[in-house]
Amino acid sequence: MDNLKEINYGEAIYEGCYQEMENDDSVFVYGLGVDDTKGHYGTSKDLHKVFGAKRNFDIPLSEDAMTGIGIGAALGGLKPIYVHQRMDFLLLCMNQLVNMAAKLRYMSSGVHSVPLVVRAAIGRSWGQGAQHSQAFHSYFMHVPGIKVVAPTTPHDAKGCLIASIRDKNPVIFVEHRMLYSNVGYVPEELYEVEFGKGRVLIEGTDITLVGVSYTVTDCIRASLALKEIGISAEVIDPVSLSPIDYELIRKSANKTKKVLVVDNGWLTCGFAAEVIADLGINCKDLDLDRMGYLESPCPTTRVLEDGFYPSPESVAIKANTMCGGDSNWKPENISRKEINSFKGPF
Amino acid sequence: MDNLKEINYGEAIYEGCYQEMENDDSVFVYGLGVDDTKGHYGTSKDLHKVFGAKRNFDIPLSEDAMTGIGIGAALGGLKPIYVHQRMDFLLLCMNQLVNMAAKLRYMSSGVHSVPLVVRAAIGRSWGQGAQHSQAFHSYFMHVPGIKVVAPTTPHDAKGCLIASIRDKNPVIFVEHRMLYSNVGYVPEELYEVEFGKGRVLIEGTDITLVGVSYTVTDCIRASLALKEIGISAEVIDPVSLSPIDYELIRKSANKTKKVLVVDNGWLTCGFAAEVIADLGINCKDLDLDRMGYLESPCPTTRVLEDGFYPSPESVAIKANTMCGGDSNWKPENISRKEINSFKGPF
Amino acid sequence: MKKFDVKKAYSLFYLIRKSEEKIIELYDTDKIKSPVHLSIGQEPVAVGVSLALDKKDIIFSNYRGHAHYLAREGNLKEMWAELYGKVAGSSRGKAGSMHLSDWSVNFMTTSAIVATAVPEAVGYAYSQKYQNNEGVVICYHGDGAVDEGVYWESINFASLHQLPILFVCENNKYAIYTHQDKRMLGDSIVSRANSFGLKSFRVDGIRTEDFFNAANDSINNIKNNSGPILLECMTSRWRDHVGPGEDRHINFRSDKELNDAITNDDLKNLESLINKEDVVTIQKDIDSQINDAIKYSEDSSFPGTKEITDNVYG
Amino acid sequence: MKKFDVKKAYSLFYLIRKSEEKIIELYDTDKIKSPVHLSIGQEPVAVGVSLALDKKDIIFSNYRGHAHYLAREGNLKEMWAELYGKVAGSSRGKAGSMHLSDWSVNFMTTSAIVATAVPEAVGYAYSQKYQNNEGVVICYHGDGAVDEGVYWESINFASLHQLPILFVCENNKYAIYTHQDKRMLGDSIVSRANSFGLKSFRVDGIRTEDFFNAANDSINNIKNNSGPILLECMTSRWRDHVGPGEDRHINFRSDKELNDAITNDDLKNLESLINKEDVVTIQKDIDSQINDAIKYSEDSSFPGTKEITDNVYG
Ligand SMILES: Cc1ncc(C[n+]2csc(CCOP(=O)(O)OP(=O)(O)O)c2C)c(N)n1
Ligand SMILES: Cc1ncc(C[n+]2csc(CCOP(=O)(O)OP(=O)(O)O)c2C)c(N)n1
């Protein structure tokens, strides 16, 4: 992996998709607006011009059937990628994903496979309100037969997408709108990021911070702020949520003895609950805690929305408290370009 | 609550529903087959004859719309009860339940309320296979704005149903097919079982067993087997899953120092994960573990199915091991009438 | 049966148009804390339908709901404050543009998930019939909504139970940038709905009065137990799908298509039917109402963060 | 174009009928580890359609799938072993009656959730077109399936893309005990589907040959790029919705309705068209096949519990 290029998360997805479409004729991309001029944040832009309309096409608003159609096409030997503008829309696809995609292999004792990729963007920017902001990764983690990945870096975005396409199983590929502009070094060639392996993004000794998708960036920023007050926070990006790299998290937990899981969604029965439950069962003498969306729908007005989501500040404050620090401490204002520069309209 | 009658779980639901329909004209019951001769295990039998077709009616197979129709009727001042023969079918209702029912009150800052009750039966008997056996209580626990109850006893079934109907919020009322024949003493009058309160069904000192719905009976039976080898297991029935009585479970955990949560569903991001995460965060020095559906879809053939679900035996064995007992110990065959006597055809 | 009131029509139309234009004007200031889906170009439908309604009738709308709300004579100040995300908003800022609701005018709810409030409207109609209430339910939706299965499930139930509901399909031909032809074979919304037992009509008018007439007849029929009705109202969206901008640069429709619609603007036509003085009075009155509403919104405060978890449960 | 082969038709019909009767006979022994939805009465549809198919054609079915599978000349032994929950079953007992599948005869998948395999069938047809493959997809479903929104979404996509698929609606008039009239206004499956751009025809026959003719024409048309077609096949379910029993005691339909259907049993008719000797040979052969299949199933072993978590992921 010699040739590295600095590109953003959206471009990395585009590149992974493009290259794998070149590589494999059976890959196709469909979803609302995937062939319009915006091309889902550029990730599918003009693919129809290169690969033809049968391999990149717009669809009617029919999330339920279009999921089943992807499953059927996968049974027929193709590798469909279904792109959703908002993860909230997956609620219309639950029957197909859970009752069919996750089960066809099992029910046929291994004859069927469903190499379907469902890309879904978590909608946060501002003003998205209760129905355009939700994250449901934990719904899919709950169900055997489906894999879930939530890459944070451009490198992982490209590699996970390629691995997802090549995987025999249905994969939910979780994107986050505030990640598309994230820049990083990405190999030019085709490569896979292996599922089931997490990454220690920052090493530390005092506390472990585990994020998911966009909240990984909250954890990174919090750890930088914590560093300034002498707290060494280890930051873990699980990357793959199902299967999940419990070992890596346990190892870090056994080292730091303190774990704060910052979910990108609600807490009850969520990813954070799962990670903490695993630690509670398999490790001893840990201080554990969790943060995530507040226990309400997402409010539309900006002031409430800002409080609804975890932030680098709130993560740093909680971590500092867990480390015995002053609970009145507040980090200097931490800049979040992607949030502050977002201008809408949507 | 003087007049007690010995009736079964199904009859208790019927009685609660009937009495509340008498009491409140705005209550109505709908769902597939609710007005047929079987009347959903007798729970809605002949209600249309007493209260008229507008208050108990059969519907087209349209789970998605019929959920929204219930929500709309609730907005219009009625109190709908939507009955599902299998909880698996709720996967078709997720958009309406999560994006609408759970949020309308919040989005209107308290003006709307959605007093909708969704009754859903977990389908286990035998041979139900991958699509007729699932339990999704944790999906609804995950989402703020929805309540979830899963009564185990006839007493709680009646009282929870009445409380659910009267509640201003959408309530998922979880039933279990193997509970319908459970017999118990039930007050004749109308009464409510308060949400957010669990019950200690059996007191014990060595280990706490927490079940959900039908697995509460596994825990009870396991505790009886454990008693014979001198282990005193406390059995908790949370009854209400959202809100959930964390306090009660923590108190028991702090006493016994060992908690085994037996879920009636998959483990990852499920109810058991939630309870254990809470204990991991809020209590110290506990031995924690969990059991539930194995990590696969439900197989159809009986031999595999028997191993897929937790059982009184498997619960007792695990609990005994947690208490330091011999891991080769097996309880005498524990009778489960409702499972063994089930003859189908469905 | 109601008669078409030109002055009222003009006044509501002008109110909607000016409000939307004000949103465009202000949007860059970031004072509006919400994505907006403007109704400019589609006002004739909302105004025509609303003039046919009684107070008791009930509205279900969608994220493109400003016109529906204002034509219903909802509270202008509260709507503006809601767009500003302030406590004086109809939902204290929690709803924003996409989820307007206001029970004082029976404006029930608006969903941002396409077609998702359609069954709610049907369920409300069921409750009207159940309780022997008078009001007819109006269910606004776009041409994209009929792509969704839940739409046909809902229609089926409404026709099976002969519920008092009028479906108003605002067919602007596009779901975002996707033309109806790329989403269904044939131009067949009316025939599809008819086959489900729903009496369905297309209103090809560009005139507010045409939509009024169709709605007026329909509401009257529904009140006389005709069962549910669908009006497919052909219309045109002048601005981008979302946000204050235009969308010509996206090249998904011809300039001519849009220009024709703009040339036929019924606001000019209505204005020509009223005497000049009245026009001036109406305009002045509405301009100042809008300015007041904006001032009111600016003066109102933001909710406090402790409100975040209020009203999750009742 | 194929010709109707009476002997083959009789033979398949007899195979299905006898297999189902054997299930009824054995059910009380609890050896069959699965709920069963019998096809007795509905055989003419499956047999008629199957005789019109080529090997390359692909079947999607539902929980009432025995007839579809056997008419397709699936493996009788493996089907029986699957009902017994044994390792020799087509899915090692994990599927049971409700989820039969067998790729060796392009019998793809059967769902127990109503209408849920319909979009899969459409997606498979998309993949056929994409890959320029020859086979036509057959999508069997009941009259209840058309109540589901996903059905109309699927039909819409199939007609929009002119996919090579034949929908076979087995209209036995009931979803469990609920008559079509209680589920939709009018008797309009064909007109609904037509309005979605799907060429649709009702086959009112009680004769296997009528279903064959309709399917044969349709398949031929689809192969000549007619686009998708729907056949609404009027038929009758003689036994209870699920299980081996009858359902007269439930009183949801008139005895006459059922008696008429039984009187018209096409098995007798087909038998009358073949010479006696052939009938005897066919019957003997099939009876012994079924007995062999049962013996095979009894001899096979149950899977071991370590198989529970096999084949969750590939
Ligand atoms: C279920 C769902 N899928 C996709 C979207 C994204 N989306 C928002 S509006 C829209 C177009 C809807 O078109 P139409 O119903 O014609 O209404 P219009 O915007 O033209 O008024 C789409 C696809 C959504 N909000 N909900
Ligand atoms: C989505 C869903 N809802 C309800 C059921 C319960 N159910 C099983 S079969 C059936 C009737 C289906 O009728 P139809 O499609 O006509 O098929 P038939 O059984 O008559 O062959 C119902 C309601 C189900 N399996 N799936």
Ligand SMILES: [Mg+2]
């Ligand atoms: Mg439109």
Ligand SMILES: [Mg+2]
């Ligand atoms: Mg039927």
